[in-house]
Amino acid sequence: MSEEPLIVEAVYLYEKENAEAHRTFNFEIVHQDPAIPVLRRGQAFHVALRFNREYVDETDIVRLLFSFGPNPNVLRGTRGINTITNRDAYLTDLEAWGVRMVGIHGVDLSVEVRSPIDSPVGVWQLNVETNTLGRRKAPNTYNYEKDIYLLFNPWMKEDLVYMEDEQLLDEYILNDVGKIWVGPWGSSRGREWVFGQFDACVLPACQLLLERSGIKAISRGDPVRMTRAISRIINSNDDKGVLTGRWDGEYSDGTAPAAWTGSVPILEQFLETGNEVKYGQCWVFAGVVTTVCRALGIPSRVVSNLVSAHDANASLSVDRYYDLNNEELEYDPNNPLGEDSIWNYHVWNDVWMARPDLPKGYGGWQAIDATPQEQSDNFYQCGPASVEAVKEGAVGYNYDVTFMVASVNADLMRWKEDPESDLGYSKIDCNKYQ
Numbered sequence: 001m002s003e004e005p006l007i008v009e010a011v012y013l014y015e016k017e018n019a020e021a022h023r024t025f026n027f028e029i030v031h032q033d034p035a036i037p038v039l040r041r042g043q044a045f046h047v048a049l050r051f052n053r054e055y056v057d058e059t060d061i062v063r064l065l066f067s068f069g070p071n072p073n074v075l076r077g078t079r080g081i082n083t084i085t086n087r088d089a090y091l092t093d094l095e096a097w098g099v100r101m102v103g104i105h106g107v108d109l110s111v112e113v114r115s116p117i118d119s120p121v122g123v124w125q126l127n128v129e130t131n132t133l134g135r136r137k138a139p140n141t142y143n144y145e146k147d148i149y150l151l152f153n154p155w156m157k158e159d160l161v162y163m164e165d166e167q168l169l170d171e172y173i174l175n176d177v178g179k180i181w182v183g184p185w186g187s188s189r190g191r192e193w194v195f196g197q198f199d200a201c202v203l204p205a206c207q208l209l210l211e212r213s214g215i216k217a218i219s220r221g222d223p224v225r226m227t228r229a230i231s232r233i234i235n236s237n238d239d240k241g242v243l244t245g246r247w248d249g250e251y252s253d254g255t256a257p258a259a260w261t262g263s264v265p266i267l268e269q270f271l272e273t274g275n276e277v278k279y280g281q282c283w284v285f286a287g288v289v290t291t292v293c294r295a296l297g298i299p300s301r302v303v304s305n306l307v308s309a310h311d312a313n314a315s316l317s318v319d320r321y322y323d324l325n326n327e328e329l330e331y332d333p334n335n336p337l338g339e340d341s342i343w344n345y346h347v348w349n350d351v352w353m354a355r356p357d358l359p360k361g362y363g364g365w366q367a368i369d370a371t372p373q374e375q376s377d378n379f380y381q382c383g384p385a386s387v388e389a390v391k392e393g394a395v396g397y398n399y400d401v402t403f404m405v406a407s408v409n410a411d412l413m414r415w416k417e418d419p420e421s422d423l424g425y426s427k428i429d430c431n432k433y434q
Contacts, residue, residue, distance in 0.1 A: 254278025
């Protein structure tokens with residue numbers, strides 16, 4: 001008669017020790033009680049299991065099951081099944097889950113686990129199944145009750161967000177304060193902003209906003225899709241996102257954009273109420289995007305563009321129209337729903353990643369913009385647009401390169417009413433801002 005399966009009495013994820021190795025030690029939730037594990041994908045972490053009796057290598061079966069999202073599936077990368085064995089196992093396959101036994105001490109078993117380098121980023125769950133060899137009954141199952149946060153790993157060269165220069169990572173991942181440049185040409189100033197990506201509310205808020213964004217579990221390991229979703233969900237225009245934009249000076253039912261000094265109160269309010277937070281403008285959207293990206297492990301920085309074009313009809317020009325008396329029209333006759341404009345400044349974000357979906361040379365910094373301006377694929381979202389493609393004017397590449405090129409390099413075109421012209425207007429001036 002074989003012995004009954006092991007009963008798991010406790011699982012330890014060494015939150016602080018693993019966080020030290022994974023560069024997640026600054027997250028407040030690692031230090032709260034109970035401590036929440038925050039790990040980076042593709043990197044080994046330690047787990048200890050305590051059983052009701054000693055582990056017998058020949059007959060005991062112990063499996064660690066990691067699950068992500070609503071319908072976990074091994075083939076989709078949202079489920080990892082790890083069977084512990086005493087054989088020497090080396091965690092060499094970066095694209096698969098791996099487990100290695102480290103030691104047995106009485107009723108305690110310690111193992112090392114590594115997640116795949118392309119794992120979905122967000123909250124994972126852990127269950128432990130125990131059984132004995134040849135037993136035909138269902139296994140015992142232990143549910144580890146805490147969430148496990150798995151993040152991008154920009155320190156690991158196989159990760160798509162890998163950044164070689166660790167000094168830059170100190171800034172673009174680990175720095176939780178900074179300045180955002182605002183104001184017009186000649187009088188712009190650095191506005192201090194507390195990004196606060198390690199605050200206890202931030203990772204839970206990230207989880208909520210990603211759920212709201214509708215990005216599928218299978219896509220959450222892809223930084224291109226993740227940053228596109230982030231650019232969409234930080235504004236509230238489409239899908240109950242984080243911040244409502246307002247530019248008319250009427251802020252009595254909320255907080256004036258200029259009153260915010262950091263991202264944490266915004267994300268805290270969003271997490272607590274589940275409602276969009278009032279109000280933001282471009283630098284506020286960009287500040288919150290930086291917080292979310294740095295928290296999730298995507299290198300991110302704020303970019304300010306002075307004299308910034310807003311091209312409403314993808315013409316790569318900002319068009320001004322005049323009547324026969326040289327009076328400027330207050331609308332665009334070719335695009336009556338949204339006229340082109342020039343903002344005295346605009347603020348967006350750069351995020352760092354490889355772009356395997358684009359030709360060689362277009363990886364690195366990618367522009368994303370959460371300020372709702374124009375729809376892209378029917379949503380108010382923008383990017384990621386390769387900064388290299390923007391510099392080259394290579395407008396054919398995903399995503400929204402044309403819009404970003406216009407922001408920094410549009411021609412200012414002036415048109416005058418002309419009854420003789422097929423268009424109804426003739427070009428009278430073109431200013432290339434050079």
